[in-house]
Amino acid sequence: MVRIRVLVVDDHRIFAESLAAALAAEPDVEVSAAGSGPAALRCLERAAAEGRTYDVMLVDAELGSLSPGGRAVPGPVPVPRSGDSPVDGISLVAGVRAGQPSVRTVVLAEKDDARRAALALQAGASGWVAKDCSLQRLLTVIRGVLRDETHLPPALLTGVLRELTAARKHRTESERLVESLTPREREVLRCMVAGLGRKAVAERLFLSPHTVRTHMQNVLGKLGVHSTLAAVALARRAGVGPAELAGDVVERGGQLA
Numbered sequence: 001m002v003r004i005r006v007l008v009v010d011d012h013r014i015f016a017e018s019l020a021a022a023l024a025a026e027p028d029v030e031v032s033a034a035g036s037g038p039a040a041l042r043c044l045e046r047a048a049a050e051g052r053t054y055d056v057m058l059v060d061a062e063l064g065s066l067s068p069g070g071r072a073v074p075g076p077v078p079v080p081r082s083g084d085s086p087v088d089g090i091s092l093v094a095g096v097r098a099g100q101p102s103v104r105t106v107v108l109a110e111k112d113d114a115r116r117a118a119l120a121l122q123a124g125a126s127g128w129v130a131k132d133c134s135l136q137r138l139l140t141v142i143r144g145v146l147r148d149e150t151h152l153p154p155a156l157l158t159g160v161l162r163e164l165t166a167a168r169k170h171r172t173e174s175e176r177l178v179e180s181l182t183p184r185e186r187e188v189l190r191c192m193v194a195g196l197g198r199k200a201v202a203e204r205l206f207l208s209p210h211t212v213r214t215h216m217q218n219v220l221g222k223l224g225v226h227s228t229l230a231a232v233a234l235a236r237r238a239g240v241g242p243a244e245l246a247g248d249v250v251e252r253g254g255q256l257a
Helices: 013-024 037-049 089-099 114-123 135-145 154-179 183-193 198-205 209-223 228-237
Strands: 004-009 029-034 056-060 104-109 127-130
Touching: 004 013, 004 037, 004 135, 013 029, 013 135, 029 037, 037 056, 037 089, 056 089, 056 135, 089 104, 089 114, 104 114, 104 135, 114 127, 114 154, 127 135, 154 209, 154 228, 183 198, 183 209, 183 228, 198 209, 209 228
Parallel strands: 004 029, 004 056, 056 104, 104 127
Antiparallel strands: none
């Protein structure tokens, strides 16, 4: 019998253990539980090293400290590492999608929230289900995502589609603005996304600080924003990633990291 390996990630210990026990009663399901994002990442990494990767990860929508509200905005989601710092549910989904794309993720939520569900799908989740759904419903979702299906509650479909459409519109507008930049200005923007200060950008691109300042001013003007922070936010919506940094010591915002 082919067994489905499931990892339950929830910082409510009683819920996580109860759900794991219920799933483990199924003859074709093998379950483990983790109480935090970092613990989940360690479980995933250890399983991958042993050649026993998980098939499905069930993640608490309220895991960690994801800021509530806010429209679903496309762009890179911070990819967490397996350290001890808190990891919210959406970032965990994105990290697993980037590091172990074969693992399907399903978000477990206490309430329907179209914005959060859209964010989860953008991060790479395959499903969003209510925490109080029946065990049979959850098993259907688990088996369904392994067939590359996407599962959402019917009541959320319209709202999620609206959020994704709005997010795509914002991304298209941001992409158009970024495309107006010259190749050099795009290089400077990628350095800004990486958090580099003017001096570090100058050293990286072999330019004078004055020239970098001019490029940065041009970038802000063409993007229609008034601060580096706003430029970085727009760049992320357009899918612009940070410049790759060589070495362990770089200047970030004028200070050594």
